[in-house]
Amino acid sequence: MATVMKSPAAARQDPRRWWALGALVASMLVLGFDMTIINVALPTMADQLGADTGEQQWMADAYVVVFAALMLPAGLLGDRFGRRRMLMTGLAVFLAGSLLGTLAHDVLPVVVARAVMGVGGALVMPLALAVLPALFAPGERTKAVGIVSAASALGAPLGPLVGGWLLDHFWWGSIFLINVPMVAIGLTACAFLLPETSDPASPKVDVASTALTAAGLGSLIYAVIEAPGRGWGDPLVLGMLAGALVLLAALVLRERRVPRPMLDMSLLRNRGFCLNTMAATLVMFVLAGLLFVLPQYLQAVLGNDAFGTGIRMLPLMGGLLVAAKGAEPVVRRFGPRAVISGGLVVLAFAAILGSRTDVGSGYGFTALWLSVAGLGFGFAVVPSMDSALGALPVERAGSGSGLMMTVRQVGSALGIALLGSLLAFAYTRELDTGGLPGPAGDAAGESVVAAHAVADRLGSARLAESADAAYVHGMGLVLLVSGVAALVTALLVAALLPKAGDGPGQDPDDMGRAPADARE
Structure with a gap:
């Protein structure tokens, strides 16, 4: 059974498209509560790992920084190499990061695990939305977008809810372990229920533009995350903001010169x-x-x-x-x-x-x-x-x-x-x-x-x-x-x-x- 839905046109008539939507909901839900689940665990983790305030901040923020910095290149990878394939790749990377966090016994491995999960999340989030036009006709797509959006937003308050329950019953690593069954279900459902769509004529992945995008957005997000604690006049914050401006300006100039830009300004x-x-x-x-x-x-x-x-x-x-x-x-x-x-x-x-x-x-x-x-x-x-x-x-x-x-x-x-x-x-x-x-x-x-x-x-x-x-x-x-x-x-x-x-x-x-x- 390779793929239940043979083409996007057939997918929009197949009742099993709603099961496929369930796979996307599971994926978005786990991304949503991973945004907030660690916050309730930070006091326990800080006590057991000996983490200071800055280390606690990065245990929470490594996910957000990487997530935001890589979403744009991730969308292009899905266009070019197949949205289902890259969505499943993202889920697999997210699963690997979750397992790494479960096994971590020090601050640095936790930060690395959160960053790896950010890479996976960056692939999953845009591509979960990108496959909706292939699954649903216009009349149903509003409902599908609403369900996926609700799953993503529902995860935010579920983070403290799930995290609080887990910490009452298990050790802090359980906040990572909870991802494993949910991601496994999402991977299985994507493999059997989602049609593959792509645009083979899309621009090739430009390594330089990808690096500029990731570095520029990463610098911007780093600056706005650090600013409340350090102050907007702090030299590091100002330097990161200036660096983000330079990097993103260089990206725009590069994309305007290349014949097949990765970031199409016409959008x-x-x-x-x-x-x-x-x-x-x-x-x-x-x-x-x-x-x-x-x-x-x-x-x-x-x-x-x-x-x-x-x-x-x-x-x-x-x-x-x-x-x-x-x-x-x-x-x-x-x-x-x-x-x-x-x-x-x-x-x-x-x-x-x-x-x-x-x-x-x-x-x-x-x-x-x-x-x-x-x-x-x-x-x-x-x-x-x-x-x-x-x-x-x-x-x-x-x-x-x-x-x-x-x-x-x-x-x-x-x-x-x-x-x-x-x-x-x-x-x-x-x-x-x-x-x-x-x-x-x-x-x-x-x-x-x-x-x-x-x-x-x-x-x-x-x-x-x-x-x-x-x-x-x-x-x-x-x-x-x-x-x-x-x-x-x-x-x-x-x-x-x-x-x-x-x-x-x-x-x-x-x-x-x-x-x-x-x-x-």
């Missing part, structure tokens, strides 16, 4: 693709802010453990799942432009509502605005991603989705870095450390979790109350900025995004059509 001249990609990216910027501030609020201020924190973030996913299920008929009725801008307005309302949180608000209020935020996020990001993919010829789906996911990942990293800096500034400014010894005051200023640890050690209820109030103030500021950003994006989408059917590649009859040279 960005496609108005529908460009604006939908930017809309999805700005949604991810806002969502990154929400997911960054919430766990610390739920854990430190409201006093939940890691497992309880994950459970209490589920209303966000509930709203997202409802929106993912309902996006297709709503888009069919009102068009993507109205639905995307409407979703952004709902997301803005939820964030601004959340900014009214105070120390005495309790979880009920949080659950309310989280549910609304999930609805807004789903109705904004699902149609924007689907419209961006639909604006491209199917033979460019790999490189196009690679570019889209790269920009989205950079948007997420920027959201965490910029909004994290805003949170840290507001928290330290509002925290009252008067009367504390110097070292204790410095420690309390690092985070609300550290402040509670200092308060417990000194028996200072006043410090704990001040830390809670300062954090809630900073969280409110972050949510307010996120809400304004979502509202501005909604206005831009309503004013600039073309209607369905406008521009090249937007004809619904052409969306999802397989290339003639797609391989079986």
Whole structure:
């Protein structure tokens, strides 16, 4: 049984395409919760491995840096050598990294394992989206994109949930071991259910351009990750930002000179693709802010453990799942432009509502605005991603989705870095450390979790109350900025995004059509 679905055209009529979608969901789910699962394990790992703060940061961030830096070349590799083949290669690499993490007994092997997993994730993420046009006709593709997007987003709050449960029952290496059965299922399903599609005429892999892309994006992500801790004026941060600018400028100049560029700038001249990609990216910027501030609020201020924190973030996913299920008929009725801008307005309302949180608000209020935020996020990001993919010829789906996911990942990293800096500034400014010894005051200023640890050690209820109030103030500021950003994006989408059917590649009859040279 080589491949159940013989061609993309046949795949769109085969009921087993929904089983194939299940393989993609399993792959995206494991990528999603690997973004956050390590955070809940870091205190245990730091204690057992003797890791300092910088080493803990890189155990978490090595995955994100490599992931974002390699997604764009990964999309091109799928176009040229086969999307199913490269998707399975990515899953295999991710599996190898997970096994390495399970066996690690020191900080450096953990960082290496996370980086290897980032390589695998960079192959899986864009290609999981790139195969959707071959599996589903335009009428079903919105639903498929919604399901895959929901699986990816669901993983983020599942990370603390799964991680907390595993740490309660097993050793810290179990956060890597949990990936093994899920990836194995994904590999098996991809092998038997996904059709192979490619574009043999796509540009050859340009090693120099790939290196410039990876180094430039890697430098940018490194800088925005390090900036909250080091400060934006730190020489290393400024040097990495300058290096990223030079490397990415060199990439653009090189790609404009070669006859068959790896990074086709014409993708960005496609108005529908460009604006939908930017809309999805700005949604991810806002969502990154929400997911960054919430766990610390739920854990430190409201006093939940890691497992309880994950459970209490589920209303966000509930709203997202409802929106993912309902996006297709709503888009069919009102068009993507109205639905995307409407979703952004709902997301803005939820964030601004959340900014009214105070120390005495309790979880009920949080659950309310989280549910609304999930609805807004789903109705904004699902149609924007689907419209961006639909604006491209199917033979460019790999490189196009690679570019889209790269920009989205950079948007997420920027959201965490910029909004994290805003949170840290507001928290330290509002925290009252008067009367504390110097070292204790410095420690309390690092985070609300550290402040509670200092308060417990000194028996200072006043410090704990001040830390809670300062954090809630900073969280409110972050949510307010996120809400304004979502509202501005909604206005831009309503004013600039073309209607369905406008521009090249937007004809619904052409969306999802397989290339003639797609391989079986």
